[in-house]
Amino acid sequence: MKASPAQIRAAVDKPNPATRLYLFHGPDEAGAADLAERLARALGPDVERIDLDMKALREQPGRLADEAASLSLFGGVRYIRLLGADEGAAESIGLLLSAERAGNPVVAIGPGLKASGKLVKTVISAPAALSHGCYVPEGIEATKLAATVAREHGLRLTGDVPQRLATACAGDRAILAREIEKLALYLDAAPDRPRDADGAALDAIGADLGDTELSHAIGAVLDGRVADIGSELARLGDGVGVPLMRQLGKRLVSLAEMRIDLDNGLSAKEVLEKHRVFFREQDATGRALRRWNAAQIARAVDRVREAERAIMRSASAGEVLAEAECTAIARAAARARS
Numbered sequence: 617m618k619a620s621p622a623q624i625r626a627a628v629d630k631p632n633p634a635t636r637l638y639l640f641h642g643p644d645e646a647g648a649a650d651l652a653e654r655l656a657r658a659l660g661p662d663v664e665r666i667d668l669d670m671k672a673l674r675e676q677p678g679r680l681a682d683e684a685a686s687l688s689l690f691g692g693v694r695y696i697r698l699l700g701a702d703e704g705a706a707e708s709i710g711l712l713l714s715a716e717r718a719g720n721p722v723v724a725i726g727p728g729l730k731a732s733g734k735l736v737k738t739v740i741s742a743p744a745a746l747s748h749g750c751y752v753p754e755g756i757e758a759t760k761l762a763a764t765v766a767r768e769h770g771l772r773l774t775g776d777v778p779q780r781l782a783t784a785c786a787g788d789r790a791i792l793a794r795e796i797e798k799l800a801l802y803l804d805a806a807p808d809r810p811r812d813a814d815g816a817a818l819d820a821i822g823a824d825l826g827d828t829e830l831s832h833a834i835g836a837v838l839d840g841r842v843a844d845i846g847s848e849l850a851r852l853g854d855g856v857g858v859p860l861m862r863q864l865g866k867r868l869v870s871l872a873e874m875r876i877d878l879d880n881g882l883s884a885k886e887v888l889e890k891h892r893v894f895f896r897e898q899d900a901t902g903r904a905l906r907r908w909n910a911a912q913i914a915r916a917v918d919r920v921r922e923a924e925r926a927i928m929r930s931a932s933a934g935e936v937l938a939e940a941e942c943t944a945i946a947r948a949a950a951r952a953r954s
Contacts, residue, residue: 619748624638624651628655635744635745636684636744636745637709637746639736641730641748642750643750645725645924646791646858647789647790655695656695664694666696667697673708680696683722684696685717685718685720686719687719696722697725698723698725701725702728705724706735718744752787753789762782762792766778766796769805772810772811775814785859791859799821830859833848838945838949839949845943856938860938868913872914875913879910
């Protein structure tokens with residue numbers, strides 16, 4: 617079955633024993649990870665998680681079904697999480713869905729899976745499975761998401777608070793959920809005792825980290841100012857790794873598009889005008905275009921996206937990865953300048 621955002625939230629919050637597989641596909645890995653975590657919480661505080669990857673399934677296609685049917689060592693609740701699911705998981709998932717019994721739910725996260733792909737279509741047609749596309753919310757969708765998550769915690773967001781939260785979290789559901797949890801705790805809110813959350817409350821918990829603050833750190837990276845990276849990140853504080861990588865990635869993608877026009881013969885001034893670069897950012901953008909060639913930008917985009925994924929993995933080095941990646945890219949920029 618194909619599940620809408622409301623349907624998938626309801627499904628993971630109150631798991632149906634008949635549902636064997638939850639497939640989360642699409643580029644929003646943070647959103648998929650948040651849904652998987654909600655399912656884990658719903659299964660109970662003592663739930664046991666078994667992690668598998670595609671290498672394990674290629675070696676043993678039947679292992680997914682075996683793990684789903686296995687009892688926990690201590691007789692408790694367990695679930696299986698498959699990371700990096702791709703079309704090669706079709707055989708294993710087919711065995712899971714056709715098995716005589718399962719018992720333990722499987723969460724498969726496949727950022728690279730396409731909604732039009734064979735595996736997603738197979739899961740949609742299976743009565744014992746749910747498929748949901750995870751895409752980074754933007755604009756009005758991000759604002760709606762902030763309001764929805766807040767309601768689940770007993771919060772009514774007022775004024776421009778939904779927009780501020782959406783901007784601060786850069787579409788990252790996991791970070792959004794944490795910020796709203798902090799806001800609910802600050803206001804002593806819960807579903808049975810709703811509270812209004814205004815701008816003053818948001819300021820009090822320090823959640824409003826927008827593009828302006830991030831832009832200083834991103835500017836240091838793209839300018840190759842290695843010595844400034846540490847102080848810029850320290851000023852931002854903790855918990856900014858994912859939004860920083862995401863905004864840096866967006867800036868690099870924009871730079872790549874401008875670089876294509878520059879390589880096709882437009883002047884730097886024409887490129888800046890075509891892409892409507894804000895006048896205060898034109899000097900920095902022009903320097904970056906002179907410094908970075910297309911191949912260098914492409915490598916930087918790949919590195920930033922991998923760093924973002926790595927930060928979101930459990931037991932990762934977190935913010936240290938963001939700092940290391942910013943420093944590495946800044947050094948590359950400094951070399952290109954020299």
